[in-house]
Structure formats: structure tokens, C-alpha cells
Amino acid sequence: MTHSPSALTSAQLAAYFAFTEVSALLRPSVEAQLREAGGLSYVQFQLLARLGDHPDGRQRMTDLADGVVHSRSGLTYQAQLLEHRGLVVRSPSPDDERSTVVTITGAGRDVLAAVFPGHIETVRGLLFAPVTDDDAEQLARILGLVTAHLRAAPPRSARRRASS
Numbered sequence: 001m002t003h004s005p006s007a008l009t010s011a012q013l014a015a016y017f018a019f020t021e022v023s024a025l026l027r028p029s030v031e032a033q034l035r036e037a038g039g040l041s042y043v044q045f046q047l048l049a050r051l052g053d054h055p056d057g058r059q060r061m062t063d064l065a066d067g068v069v070h071s072r073s074g075l076t077y078q079a080q081l082l083e084h085r086g087l088v089v090r091s092p093s094p095d096d097e098r099s100t101v102v103t104i105t106g107a108g109r110d111v112l113a114a115v116f117p118g119h120i121e122t123v124r125g126l127l128f129a130p131v132t133d134d135d136a137e138q139l140a141r142i143l144g145l146v147t148a149h150l151r152a153a154p155p156r157s158a159r160r161r162a163s164s
Helices: 010-038 042-053 061-068 072-084 106-128 133-152
Strands: 058-060 088-092 100-104
Touching (some): 010 042, 042 058, 042 061, 042 072, 042 088, 042 106, 058 061, 061 100, 100 106
Antiparallel strands (some): 058 100
């Protein structure tokens, strides 16, 4: 006998539709701003921003792919495009010759500096303008719970690889 899942509650359905609609409406504007200000795709921006946030500006490629939730081969391609522009450099890991380390360059930091003001303005204006700081804290808390739940059994592209 097959077990049918119960229907979503009206609140769950409304939250799901609101979440997917916000994502669908926000992403094109964010992507357009990134392209115009820095010639970056959304994934390239995420890669540079994660590197720029890292204390030494470098990370293993697999850790970047896990954090960005992008396929390893797709992220390799994006890193290659950024390397051709001089925004990152890739090199073998000193700790594990099977791993590749990606490091943000000065030019990469310059592109981030050019992109961030408009990015912040876009996100603030489109996502946070209609909500209070308390609302934003609640949204972050709730999405953090969902992220932790999804990362507990992620798709392969989001699965963290075991450290060597």
C-alpha cells in the first residue's frame, strides 16, 4: 500500500509560493546589476564574494562549489573564466595535490569593490525596503533553519565533501 503525503497547509503553500516568487522576481534584477557593474554572472559574483570574505582570499575549489551550491565542473568553468580576466588564480593545493586552490587577485577585489555598492542598493531596495529589521532577522532565522535542514541531505551539487 502506497502512503500519500498529506497536503500542505494553506500557510505552508502560501509561504512556498511567496518564497519561489520572491526568488524569481529578485534574481533577474540582481543578475542584471552584476553584469552591468562588473561583467559578472551570479555564480561568478558568489565565487569572488566568498573568496573576498575569506581571511587569506583563497579556498579549495571543492569548498567553493559546496558553499555556492553549484556543480564542481560548472564552478571550474566559471573559475576559468574569472582566471582569464585576471580576477582569480588557480593553483594546486599545497596540502593535497589532488585539490585546486582558487585565490582572488587585486583585480578581483577591484571588481568586487565596483559591484558591491550597486549590489547592496539593489538588494536593499528590492528585498528589504518593505520589511523592518526585525522582519529581516526573522527571515534570516527561518531561512537558516531551512538551509540547515536541506544541507542535512543535500543534492550532490550541495553536498560537502569529506576533508582530506
